[in-house]
Amino acid sequence: MKTLLTIIVGILLNAALLAQGLELKPYGFVKGDAVYSSQGVLSFGNPNLSSPQIANGVDESAVGFTAKHTRFGLKGLTGTDIKVGGVIELDFFSAGGFDPNVNPRIRLAYASVAWENLELRFGQQWDIYSPLNATTNNTNGNLWFGGNLGFRRGAIQLHYKIRAEGFQPMIQLALAEAVRETGTGIGDDNKAMLPMVQGRFSSKFLENKTIGIYFVYSSLTPKPDTSSFDYTSSGFGIDFTLPFHKYFEVHGELNMGTNLNNSDFFTIAGKGKNGDDRKNLSFWTNITSKLSDQFNFVLGIGVDKNQTDKIANGVIEQNFVIYGDFIFPITKEFSLSLELGSITTSVKGFNDRTAVIGIFSGKVNF
Numbered sequence: 001m002k003t004l005l006t007i008i009v010g011i012l013l014n015a016a017l018l019a020q021g022l023e024l025k026p027y028g029f030v031k032g033d034a035v036y037s038s039q040g041v042l043s044f045g046n047p048n049l050s051s052p053q054i055a056n057g058v059d060e061s062a063v064g065f066t067a068k069h070t071r072f073g074l075k076g077l078t079g080t081d082i083k084v085g086g087v088i089e090l091d092f093f094s095a096g097g098f099d100p101n102v103n104p105r106i107r108l109a110y111a112s113v114a115w116e117n118l119e120l121r122f123g124q125q126w127d128i129y130s131p132l133n134a135t136t137n138n139t140n141g142n143l144w145f146g147g148n149l150g151f152r153r154g155a156i157q158l159h160y161k162i163r164a165e166g167f168q169p170m171i172q173l174a175l176a177e178a179v180r181e182t183g184t185g186i187g188d189d190n191k192a193m194l195p196m197v198q199g200r201f202s203s204k205f206l207e208n209k210t211i212g213i214y215f216v217y218s219s220l221t222p223k224p225d226t227s228s229f230d231y232t233s234s235g236f237g238i239d240f241t242l243p244f245h246k247y248f249e250v251h252g253e254l255n256m257g258t259n260l261n262n263s264d265f266f267t268i269a270g271k272g273k274n275g276d277d278r279k280n281l282s283f284w285t286n287i288t289s290k291l292s293d294q295f296n297f298v299l300g301i302g303v304d305k306n307q308t309d310k311i312a313n314g315v316i317e318q319n320f321v322i323y324g325d326f327i328f329p330i331t332k333e334f335s336l337s338l339e340l341g342s343i344t345t346s347v348k349g350f351n352d353r354t355a356v357i358g359i360f361s362g363k364v365n366f
Contacts, residue, residue, distance in 0.1 A: 028072040028089070031139070031363040036063045039355035041343065043141070048097040051141040054268070054319055055345040057353035066098040069139045073108070086111045086123075093140050107152060121157040126150065128157065128172045128198040129216040130255050130265065132239050135286050135298045137325055137339035137359045144266035146321035146343070147284030147302030149235075149255050151264055153177045155198075167205040174198040178218035178233065178263045191221040196263060202239075210241040218263050230274045233263040252285030256307075268316045268345075269306045279307040284321075298325035313349035320344045323357070337361050 035049045040058025043051040049064045073089035089108040110123030126133075130150030134143040142148055155176035162169040178196035195218070202212030218233045235257025243249040257265070258279050259272035269280035286300030302321045311317055323341030330336065339359040346352050 022076050022078040025075045025077075026073070027075065027366065029070065029363050029365045030067070031069045031071070031361055032065070032067045033069060033137075034063070034065050034360045036358040037061060037355050038357075039353070041355050041357070044095040044144075046095050046097070048095075050093070050095055050097055051138060051144075052343060052355065052357050053141050053145045053321075054316070055343045055353040055355040057345075057347075057350070064098045066100075068092045068094070068098065068102050071107070081115060083114045084112070085114075117161040117163065119159040121155075121159070124152055124154050125157055125174075126152055127176075127216075127265075128174050128200045129214050129235060130237055130239070130253055131200065131212070131214065132241070132251055132253055134284060134300055134302070135251070135288055135325070136300060136323060137337050137361055138323070138341070138357070143284050143300070143302040143321060145268050145304055145319055147255075147282045147304050148253065149237075149257075149260060149265040149267055149282055151266060153196075153264065155196075167203050169201070169203045172198075172200040172202075172214075178220065180264050194219040196233075208243050210239075212239045213237070214239070216257070216260070216263070216265075220259075220262055231259060231272065231277065233257070233259040233265075235260050235265070246290045249288045250285060251288070253283070255282040256280065268304045268319045269308060270315070277308070279309070281305045281307050294329060296325075296327040296329070298323075298327070300324075311348050315348055316345060317348050318346040320346075333366065334362070334364050337363065 037049060037052055038061050040047060040056045040060050041052040042054040042056050047056060049062055071091040075087050077083060077085035087108050087110055090104045091107055092102045092104060094102050106124060108124055110121045110125050112119055112121045127150035130148060134148055136142060153176050155174045157172065157174040160171045176196040176198060198216045200212050200214035202210055204210045214237055216235045220231065220233060235255060237253055237255035239253045241251050258277050260280060261267050261269055261278065262271050267280040267282060269278040272278035282304045284302035286298055289297045291297060300323050304319045306317050321341060321343050323339055325337055325339045327335055327337040341357045342354060343357060344352055344354045
């Protein structure tokens with residue numbers, strides 16, 4: 001009875017939305033992965049294969065299989081002069097390894113309203129700071145801790161496009177959540193009473209090429225002190241999307257900042273504290289080449305360098321990633337891909353740690 005009632009409610013709700021002119025578009029993919037590592041790796045700090053990002057120096061190879069990188073999204077839009085819409089996107093990823101009984105997880109969830117050249121978004125969205133994502137088969141590794149810093153967070157974003165002849169400038173601003181709530185109390189940024197501020201100015205030129213510059217600033221209250229506002233997270237960067245030809249398309253970012261890991265940007269520099277700022281310099285780029293309808297190739301590199309003034313022994317100084325993807329579209333919807341890569345992690349006072357990674361995947365897009 002409960003299942004029947006759920007189906008009836010779903011049908012009525014869908015009919016009501018269609019009657020209001022709301023266009024719903026599902027998207028996403030089903031993805032199965034086989035992952036190999038020649039040495040021990042960390043995935044978001046955990047010693048498993050869920051998203052290899054850092055070599056931990058453990059002399060132990062491993063192989064695993066999972067479908068947890070599968071993703072589903074739904075976009076909705078209605079209106080003419082004033083357009084109202086939203087996005088909700090789910091996946092099944094967790095950093096706890098290849099558990100077959102994982103729960104859905106919200107990736108994106110925001111409402112939007114747009115008129116003329118202005119759009120406002122409310123909810124969980126991609127960062128404006130370090131806004132691009134690498135083309136990698138290591139979906140939830142995503143070159144984080146290897147040059148890519150931006151993530152997703154709750155925010156209010158404003159996007160404004162400027163009409164111009166020959167190029168299309170755009171301004172983006174955001175007020176956002178600066179730290180992750182851990183269940184132990186109100187976050188440091190909430191105590192500071194100042195939201196994170198992000199901004200980006202970009203321009204599209206020569207029809208399809210884009211270059212952007214961006215910044216981030218947030219104020220944090222060190223624990224256990226609840227009144228001092230002596231240190232901040234801040235950063236600057238540039239991004240570029242340069243499709244010169246279907247055989248040669250370049251994407252990438254250059255980022256630098258101070259205490260960015262405090263604000264959930266993924267850098268190996270670590271978390272700073274009052275009187276101990278952590279600085280980073282990060283860069284990543286990948287080249288995509290669509291050689292034919294049945295074969296695409298991607299070559300990517302990324303480096304995250306700890307620029308902190310004094311680095312103690314045992315602290316990561318640099319993380320370097322290089323990878324190549326061989327992608328074979330079998331049909332418009334289904335593809336096979338093989339990624340081969342290497343992660344080299346440099347730790348002060350120790351020999352470099354290297355892990356060779358292989359990821360073989362089958363994916364259906366919809």
